[in-house]
């Protein structure tokens with residue numbers, strides 16, 4: 001598999017970050033960084049990472065199913081993650097999540113027909129003091145209201 | 161960047177550089193006595209460093225509150241194996257968002273804390289494990305690490321001290337369980353984050369089965385101040401047995417939620433009223449969680465006279481925890497709160513221990529049914545019974561983390577469960593229960 005020069009550089013750095021014989025440590029970071037570039041974890045990627053770190057594809061698959069941020073199915077171009085955990089819930093995070101679902105016409109872990117948006121109801125993302133919070137891909141948005149969410153999503157839609 | 165206004169009631173030790181221009185840059189850090197504590201420590205004997213940390217009464221800021229100096233002292237410094245320093249930046253206890261702020265605004269303080277830890281146990285490499293959702297902090301940390309190498313504060317023979325240290329940032333990929341130290345070490349080795357059986361503890365067999373100091377981000381961030389100003393000065397900021405300050409995340413129904421650095425022993429009432437600006441909409445306090453959703457909740461009357469420190473919270477049968485304070489006003493439905501907390505732990509249970517895997521799932525189902533008005537009178541006791549049967553019966557604290565808040569909510573707010581009986585709708589829904597203004 002070929003990756004961007006930037007990602008190759010990251011891989012190279014990762015493979016040199018752990019003690020000799022411990023290259024398996026690079027597995028999860030490699031999968032996540034690669035997913036960011038190619039959109040999802042494919043069988044081809046699993047094989048590639050397994051080869052580079054010297055373990056079997058089975059070992060990679062076993063690990064990847066454990067981590068909630070690793071996806072074997074494609075997400076939307078904009079992955080909207082709404083926190084409904086306790087501190088956000090106290091600021092109506094649950095209603096915000098429902099609003100987002102209605103707005104995009106999709107539910108938990110679904111993707112819009114045009115592939116632009118996906119939604120996920122997520123657990124605490126570390127923005128509890130600035131609730132309710134969402135993340136679109138890796139970008140945090142704090143103190144989100146339904147109106148702010150509409151603006152944000154409409155803006156992203158136009159940007160396409 | 162700061163996401164909330166600071167409070168004049170803060171004691172700014174770990175946050176002293178916050179708000180300075182480019183506070184994350186090495187120039188700013190060096191301009192405020194940065195890395196001087198490391199140079200001081202490099203002239204000290206390892207035992208002296210550890211003694212200073214012991215004097216400071218610093219306790220683990222991730223939640224467990226174990227004395228840091230003692231933890232460092234358990235590492236066999238003369239072992240022929242390599243030793244490691246591992247930073248737990250997997251901040252994921254609901255209600256907690258302080259490590260994020262510490263890394264974003266002052267990553268060099270963390271690096272310096274790690275270097276000092278390295279000196280104390282003769283470790284020469286370290287890993288900063290950061291939860292995957294904090295991707296931008298990986299960039300912040302990698303930039304800071306690169307600056308430190310460039311300016312000779314990492315790498316070989318640091319500033320001519322003869323001390324070598326290499327530091328790496330490692331991303332997680334979404335798993336609450338990896339915040340538990342032994343699960344984090346498994347994750348760092350490229351495995352599923354399943355907790356290890358202990359002993360041996362990480363001090364003896366941690367990262368790559370080698371002796372390891374593993375602490376929370378905030379704990380390491382306190383270390384430069386301890387070496388710079390002395391352990392006694394740090395201890396004096398707090399109260400006996402709980403030294404220093406605590407990064408405190410006010411969340412929920414207060415007027416000014418935010419992350420604030422408060423001295424240990426800060427009165428809870430003053431924290432809510434003056435730091436947090438009081439309960440929103442002039443409402444009354446119903447429930448108070450001191451440090452993340454795994455802590456038993458306190459009622460408004462239990463909060464009377466309480467202070468934010470390990471002992472005051474222990475005497476009220478709860479914990480200071482991670483510093484994630486959750487404040488619920490009188491219109492909050494405690495059954496709904498219990499449902500949401502349990503849904504989280506059921507989702508995050510790794511499935512290794514049966515009492516946790518089954519217990520959290522059963523409790524989630526019963527609590528959800530209850531909130532929808534389908535509960536029965538016997539369910540109330542059943543909830544408490546299942547939760548009590550999880551306590552202390554799992555390898556890692558996740559089972560306890562799920563059980564403790566649940567037991568406290570059922571015991572202290574039993575009436576609210578009864579109000580949901582016989583098909584009655586949630587009595588709080590009409591108030592918009594969890595109101596946003």
Ligand code: FES
Pocket residue numbers: 083084085086087088089123124125126127128131133254255256
């Ligand atoms: S509870 Fe939503 S970010 Fe923590």
